[in-house]
Amino acid sequence: DGGITQSPKYLFRKEGQNVTLSCEQNLNHDAMYWYRQDPGQGLRLIYYSQIVNDFQKGDIAEGYSVSREKKESFPLTVTSAQKNPTAFYLCASSNLDSLNQPQHFGDGTRLSIL
């Protein structure tokens, strides 16, 4: 059935290491999003992409990078420049064929520092 798959579910990062979080969707959605969730702060937008090979920074893009080489895939790299990477990362997707389409979320990746 259709949905969004995030992997891995848990990830540990060493100091100075870059790690990549996977997000795949089979909903044929145009847009994809990455959010970071911290306790008491809700969800904050890191990056989003409306079309293949194009993406825009969200509110907290520093220390992160993304790519959108395929419509169904939107991986997020947490670089060593992100000094506080411990958080729950959520990927979402939505259609853009009409206004205000709902976003559908994956079940997240929890990233921790070793």
Added chain:
Amino acid sequence: QQQVKQSPQSLIVQKGGIPIINCAYENTAFDYFPWYQQFPGKGPALLIAIRPDVSEKKEGRFTISFNKSAKQFSLHIMDSQPGDSATYFCAASSSGTASKLTFGTGTRLQVTL
């Protein structure tokens, strides 16, 4: 700058009670207001959404009330059940912004027996 303020941070009600969660926004360009429900270890799931041309929307036991002049909207859960225990997020977006959502900080709801 927090553009969507949500309260309370946590809420405990007895089974059958009617928890109410409130949100206020600042950006008058917002024209879509969804509510999401999130269980531990899971991603948020869309619960109900409203646009500013209506003042109320009901879906099952969930109701959104919307006050455009006050720039406020709220979620009411009728006949709450222990299975409703979750974190609830309000959000807002404006047309033409790639459906980018601005989220409130969340309300952790516990429904006791």
